[in-house]
Amino acid sequence: xxxxxxxxxxxxxxxxxxxxxxxxxxxxxxxxxxxxxxxxxxxxxxxxxxxxxxxxxxxxxxxxxxxxxxxxxxxxxxxxxxxxxxxxxxxxxxxxxxxxxxxxxxxxxxxxxxx
Amino acid sequence: xxxxxxxxxxxxxxxxxxxxxxxxxxxxxxxxxxxxxxxxxxxxxxxxxxxxxxxxxxxxxxxxxxxxxxxxxxxxxxxxxxxxxxxxxxxxxxxxxxxxxxxxxxxxxxxxxxxxx
Numbered sequence: 165x166x167x168x169x170x171x172x173x174x175x176x177x178x179x180x181x182x183x184x185x186x187x188x189x190x191x192x193x194x195x196x197x198x199x200x201x202x203x204x205x206x207x208x209x210x211x212x213x214x215x216x217x218x219x220x221x222x223x224x225x226x227x228x229x230x231x232x233x234x235x236x237x238x239x240x241x242x243x244x245x246x247x248x249x250x251x252x253x254x255x256x257x258x259x260x261x262x263x264x265x266x267x268x269x270x271x272x273x274x275x276x277x278x279x
Numbered sequence: 280x281x282x283x284x285x286x287x288x289x290x291x292x293x294x295x296x297x298x299x300x301x302x303x304x305x306x307x308x309x310x311x312x313x314x315x316x317x318x319x320x321x322x323x324x325x326x327x328x329x330x331x332x333x334x335x336x337x338x339x340x341x342x343x344x345x346x347x348x349x350x351x352x353x354x355x356x357x358x359x360x361x362x363x364x365x366x367x368x369x370x371x372x373x374x375x376x377x378x379x380x381x382x383x384x385x386x387x388x389x390x391x392x393x394x395x396x
Contacts, residue, residue: 196382200387205390205392206389206390207283207285207372207387207388207389207390208323208372208374208387209387210384210386213384215382253322253323257382257383257385265311265376265382265383265384265385266313266325266328267313267325267374267385269322269323270322271321271322272320272321272322274320
């Protein structure tokens with residue numbers, strides 16, 4: 165079946181520190197991989213995505229590379245800001261029209277960045 | 280970009296009453312919408328898949344008679360929590376699927392905070 169395992173938090177960093185949030189997955193077929201961000205009291209926003217092996221998704225300084233050999237999609241940012249404080253969710257979909265985009269989520273990682 | 284709205288953003292109701300939550304895709308048509316439930320500091324739990332013009336598909340363990348889903352048009356799905364109890368208090372989030380290229384992508388609503396007293 166499909167599942168996502170995500171590094172447990174919370175993660176607390178100082179501003180300008182390097183961030184890594186680990187994510188590994190189990191999937192059948194050829195999944196697409198996503199990182200979503202949730203700010204307090206809000207819904208989810210797509211942060212970045214990758215649809216095939218070796219693709220790198222990037223947005224707002226965040227990056228993640230689709231690694232099929234290690235079934236991973238780790239999120240990284242070189243220098244975090246206070247405004248990056250949020251909950252980050254790794255997710256996969258089966259892609260290619262299967263189940264019309266149903267997502268399987270990891271448990272989420274709370275990131276807090278201190279000034 | 281694709282925008283999904285939810286209404287209300289928060290609601291407080293008394294135990295035993297019913298509450299309806301609306302999910303609208305504002306600038307695109309969505310054949311399929313999803314309803315999720317999120318407990319504090321936890322991940323999203325998929326409750327059901329809502330298909331326009333047909334019955335919703337519920338995940339295992341979700342009571343379909345308690346959580347009524349109606350997808351009457353390509354831009355509107357509603358979730359009605361019937362005979363609500365305090366344990367139904369949660370954050371409910373919907374998403375709508377949009378075909379982008381060859382894949383479907385989900386766009387999320389801002390969520391509805393339900394508190395049952």
